[in-house]
Amino acid sequence: MKRHLLKTIGLGVAAGLLAAAPQPSFADPLKVAFVYLGPTGDGGWTQQHEMARQKLQATLGDKIKTSFIEKVPEDATSEGIFRKLAADGNMLIFGTSFGYMEPIQRVAKLFPKVKFEHVNGYKTANNVVVYEPRFEEGFYLLGIVGGLMTKTNTLGFIGSFPIPSVVRDADSMTLGALSVNPKIKTKPIWVSTWYDPGKERQAAETLVAQGADIVAQNTDSPASIQVAQEKGTYAFSIDADMSKFGPKGQLTGSTEDWSGYYIAETEKVLNGTWTGNRATRWGLKEGMVVLAPLNPAIPASVVKVVDEKKAAIIAGKLNPLEGPIKDNAGAEKVAAGKTMSDKDFNSMNWYVAGVEGELPK
């Protein structure tokens, strides 16, 4: 009897030890975390990531468990957040702002089994990959809409900071506009901020006063849409559809849909095919770059051109940054028939012909 009891206890202890050992169980959902720069209700960049996260959760259901942390500044705070998320058992972590690059690199070294995904960055590792939308495709199409819709042949561009990824947006839009209207000029204004609705509003008013009847932006607030709505001009939204701030004022916009990428990457982790050291750039074809709904004021003839060019880009027949491209001082930057190298693309710090003014240096 006693022996039997001991045996039972022994078995129990052994079973307990086995249960306590960290065994990955297939019943446990994969934990996926997102780190956001802004609040989820920012109406732009972060909101789009959050919508994609919700779609990811809905699509993969109980196979995964997603969570997010919003308003994480791009400083030492973020490193602590990434570290905590990794320590909490998240196996896949998306960092949705450029400034998380170094923190992700450091935390990724500490947690080699956790997979990190970083937006717009360029540093990869065995467990870090980067991803980025082909913004130039979206802005090229905006340029086509603008080039065909403008009455003053002048487009405005409100830029945050004159860095390559932003200058490229202004350039792509101008190239798109010139492809349908050789008289186009683009007036850029740099506001030295990503988010200051008051200043963005002043910039939009300035551009309208200087004759730009269509204003694009890469700053984050819908202020320029509001200005367009009030003044009877047009504006392009960025990142998200902002038409609720000016249904008449917003012509269309270049927005992102991250859900396809997030679902694809999460599925790779689930079935064990995820690999590191990758850089992904998705555009119109993959559905990461999406035009916001077209304003009913855009005539069918314009819609037709936009659809054709979009189809050409998707089919790989049209590359927005294909030569010949000259800068606005007249020097040839991309020869006819050539496309830009990755290095030139990533350091594009010059205006194409058609953009007015000199790039602030």
Added chain:
Amino acid sequence: MNPLVPMLHSSVVAATPLIFAALGETVVEKAGVLNLGIEGMMLVGAVAGFAATLTTGSDTAGFAAAAVAGVLLSLVFGFLTITLQTNQVATGLALTLFGTGFSAFAGHDYAGLPLNPLPGVVIPGLTDIPVIGDLLFHYDIMVYLSLVLYAAIVWFLTKSHTGLKLRAVGESPTVAHAIGKSVNATRYLSVMFGGACAGIAGAYLSLVQTPMWVEDMSAGKGWIALALVVFGTWKPTRVVLGAFLFGAVTQIELFAQSMVPIPAEFLSMLPYAATVVVLVIICRDPKTILLNQPASLGRSFHPAA
């Protein structure tokens, strides 16, 4: 249309929140209280105004709610600095920090929601005059109210009995107290007035300038309003002119970019550089500051002391 007209128009709209906030602070400082919490009160006013207008659909309700929110927050400051005699500088800074955080918390669910802008005032006959009509009679009601507020404050501080009493309290609370004036009651009322003005200034941002709520949308305007009070040497007329000047310089900064090849960063610095230059000019003669600054500014007063 001459591009100068919309430029001037934008400058006035940019100046209006500064006028409200800075005029309110002028009265507060005239009573001898330095409230560095304008930025915080503006943000709380902005979110309160936005929430009220979104719920009720009434802009009047929005501005009223913003004023009440500003007053409530300023009462916290008043209680601490006037009743409990805490350090005004530290308390004011704390008020800004608190207001920034609290407005972000309270406004979380309001971010990203649209709101119709306040319509411009239409004065039959006047609004339609070319150029002049655009320049003078094409604003929203708050622009005109800011000028009414200015006139009222000038009259109040120079002509009314209560206004003179308020200035006496700011210059020498001990003397004011000795002749039977209630120093702390006067200070409480002026702090509340400053709170209401800052709240309205904040609501102007979230209801008129860019009708939406975003965190930190005042973007430092509360600090500029504070600088304007010194800039205007505590005189309402100079404060208002300073606000218009500041509004114009921020506009010129953007306007000039496509005209002259000057780095944008340099132009962004212009409004602040202009402020520094004017402050240097003002301070060149120390008497200008000494003669105009309320003598007891920033000092607590204890009636029994």
